[in-house]
Amino acid sequence: MEKFxxxxxxxxxxxxxxVVGQPSITTTLKNAIRNNHxxxxxxxxxxxxxxxxxxxxxxxxxxxxxxxxxxxxACNECESCKSFNDGHSLNIYELDAASNNSxxxxxxxxxxxxxxxxIGNYKVYIIDEVHMLSASAFNAFLxxxxxxxxxxxxxxxxxxxxxIIPTILSRCQIFDFNRIxxxxxxxxxxxxxxxxxxxxxxxxxxxxxxxxxxxLRDALSLFDQMVSFSGNSLSYKHVIENLNILDYDYYFxxxxxxxxxxxxxxxxxxxxxxxxxxxxxxxxxxxxxxxRDLMVCKDESTLTLLxxxxxxxxxxxxxxxxxxxxxxxxxxxxxxxADVQYKSSKNQRLHIELSLMKxxxxxxxxxxxxxxKKKASTEATVKNLQTSSPAAKEFSQSAVExxxxxxxxxxxANTAAAAAAAAAxxxxxxxxLPVQANKPASSPGGRKSISISGQLGKxxxxxxxxxxxxxxPDLKNEFSQEKLSETWRKFADSIGKSGRLTLxxxxxxxxxxxxENFKLEFTVDSAAVEKDLNEIRSELLSYLRKSLSNYQIxxxxxxxxGDTGNHIPxxxxxxxxxxxxxxxxxxxxxxxFDLEIEY
Numbered sequence: 001m002e003k004f005x006x007x008x009x010x011x012x013x014x015x016x017x018x019v020v021g022q023p024s025i026t027t028t029l030k031n032a033i034r035n036n037h038x039x040x041x042x043x044x045x046x047x048x049x050x051x052x053x054x055x056x057x058x059x060x061x062x063x064x065x066x067x068x069x070x071x072x073x074a075c076n077e078c079e080s081c082k083s084f085n086d087g088h089s090l091n092i093y094e095l096d097a098a099s100n101n102s103x104x105x106x107x108x109x110x111x112x113x114x115x116x117x118x119i120g121n122y123k124v125y126i127i128d129e130v131h132m133l134s135a136s137a138f139n140a141f142l143x144x145x146x147x148x149x150x151x152x153x154x155x156x157x158x159x160x161x162x163x164i165i166p167t168i169l170s171r172c173q174i175f176d177f178n179r180i181x182x183x184x185x186x187x188x189x190x191x192x193x194x195x196x197x198x199x200x201x202x203x204x205x206x207x208x209x210x211x212x213x214x215x216l217r218d219a220l221s222l223f224d225q226m227v228s229f230s231g232n233s234l235s236y237k238h239v240i241e242n243l244n245i246l247d248y249d250y251y252f253x254x255x256x257x258x259x260x261x262x263x264x265x266x267x268x269x270x271x272x273x274x275x276x277x278x279x280x281x282x283x284x285x286x287x288x289x290x291x292r293d294l295m296v297c298k299d300e301s302t303l304t305l306l307x308x309x310x311x312x313x314x315x316x317x318x319x320x321x322x323x324x325x326x327x328x329x330x331x332x333x334x335x336x337x338a339d340v341q342y343k344s345s346k347n348q349r350l351h352i353e354l355s356l357m358k359x360x361x362x363x364x365x366x367x368x369x370x371x372x373k374k375k376a377s378t379e380a381t382v383k384n385l386q387t388s389s390p391a392a393k394e395f396s397q398s399a400v401e402x403x404x405x406x407x408x409x410x411x412x413a414n415t416a417a418a419a420a421a422a423a424a425x426x427x428x429x430x431x432x433l434p435v436q437a438n439k440p441a442s443s444p445g446g447r448k449s450i451s452i453s454g455q456l457g458k459x460x461x462x463x464x465x466x467x468x469x470x471x472x473p474d475l476k477n478e479f480s481q482e483k484l485s486e487t488w489r490k491f492a493d494s495i496g497k498s499g500r501l502t503l504x505x506x507x508x509x510x511x512x513x514x515x516e517n518f519k520l521e522f523t524v525d526s527a528a529v530e531k532d533l534n535e536i537r538s539e540l541l542s543y544l545r546k547s548l549s550n551y552q553i554x555x556x557x558x559x560x561x562g563d564t565g566n567h568i569p570x571x572x573x574x575x576x577x578x579x580x581x582x583x584x585x586x587x588x589x590x591x592x593f594d595l596e597i598e599y
Contacts (some may be wrong), residue, residue, distance in 0.1 A: 040148050101132045209307075298323075481514050
């Protein structure tokens with residue numbers, strides 16, 4: 001009876017061209033051999049089963065081959081290749097660092113490095129699972145790794161690069177091996193099945209490839225297991241039964257039931273899944289993946305992200321036509337919440353069932369998420385205001401597109417003040433409309449807007465313009481210097497009543513000067529006052545614009561020299577200087593006790 005050899009060993013790649021899923025790495029190594037630019041140390045890192053040790057052996061065999069082909073592949077005919085294939089090559093030394101990780105093991109390896117190869121050009125040392133070496137073993141290896149003999153090459157392989165000390169990493173050329181794609185693994189399994197005269201369905205091989213999670217060795221082990229179960233005919237049904245995988249058909253059926261809003265059917269399907277022994281957590285994660293794949297199918301450009309066979313891909317395309325993007329986003333959100341809260345739930349079955357019932361209640365038309373609703377409502381409100389009247393149009397433009405000359409902070413304050421003034425009833429009109437900002441009203445165009453637009457929509461266009469003119473303030477209302485001074489003093493009084501007495505004193509010391517185009521200038525005596533006034537500048541501008549019904553007002557704060565005779569002390573240092581002039585004993589006390597004045 002012939003001894004069985006597992007597929008992972010029987011079909012292990014023996015040349016660079018047969019390595020699966022790592023074209024960039026094999027091309028780089030072949031070019032290094034061709035140009036004689038081989039480094040003294042390599043580090044192969046990546047997940048399990050992706051070809052790190054296999055590539056290391058191919059590299060060791062190829063560099064010692066006497067008759068390399070033009071494609072930089074070993075000939076398998078020379079003495080070096082034959083000895084390697086038979087497993088007794090003296091030029092290749094393999095060390096498993098998982099079981100040989102002490103200082104003595106590394107010292108024994110270093111001692112062997114001193115001897116030159118008898119046959120071939122290089123002695124290659126392959127150290128697998130190198131991250132298992134102890135710290136002292138790494139340190140004992142440093143000098144040899146940095147300055148080995150010209151004939152010695154070290155190839156280190158690991159799945160956990162972060163555990164290797166930086167001094168080792170800096171002495172190696174690092175090659176990162178990627179996970180092998182599902183399509184590449186499926187093609188390799190199909191090739192092996194053909195060589196073994198095994199009839200395998202494409203869907204079955206894709207399921208095995210997905211289960212392997214990017215590791216070809218795991219995929220080959222699963223392939224052998226499935227062949228042992230089903231014989232020479234490998235079917236999709238046998239694979240999902242033996243590997244305990246939920247069938248695609250379950251997710252397609254449940255998705256159809258969710259689209260129909262059929263709660264009893266969904267609950268029965270979930271009960272059937274639990275009856276087969278599947279975990280609810282795995283089910284909800286699989287359902288999330290199904291929704292994600294449906295989203296991928298909505299656009300032709302993202303179809304490459306779908307790692308399934310052609311038959312299943314067609315099913316996804318058909319079902320995705322019935323699912324709107326907002327509906328899929330809502331379902332993904334519910335599934336994600338169910339996933340996060342699953343472990344903390346006391347009744348996990350009921351938790352998943354409630355989530356499925358929520359999914360059934362999502363509208364199949366897929367209304368827009370709340371954020372987009374708010375944005376659309378805001379845009380509709382602005383558009384309604386723009387079409388209401390000239391004054392309203394002017395107001396909406398100033399709120400949406402502030403003047404470039406106005407600072408960003410000031411523009412935000414202007415918009416807020418204008419919105420408040422537009423929503424509030426004015427004192428110059430008898431018409432008073434209720435403000436219902438949170439309750440949208442319908443406009444003639446079927447759009448939603450605030451109550452102002454809703455009230456205006458009851459009459460014809462001419463009545464809209466009249467009422468809008470009554471409600472909205474005159475945005476460029478003329479005012480005199482006296483009116484400005486009076487409004488300025490009222491603001492200063494409100495500041496004083498709130499307890500900010502120093503700001504009150506600074507505002508009442510002088511009066512603002514009214515210039516052209518409603519540009520105001522106000523002069524202060526010190527930089528400290530200028531700083532404090534700039535902090536309340538937006539509040540002051542908003543008050544002035546609202547009170548004077550003019551939203552073109554701008555304010556510039558100037559720093560002047562001040563009047564020496566009427567100067568009011570503002571900062572602590574100025575106050576102390578004023579007191580010291582009136583009472584010199586205060587200055588003597590400061591000097592005697594070595595006091596400092598806070599500036």
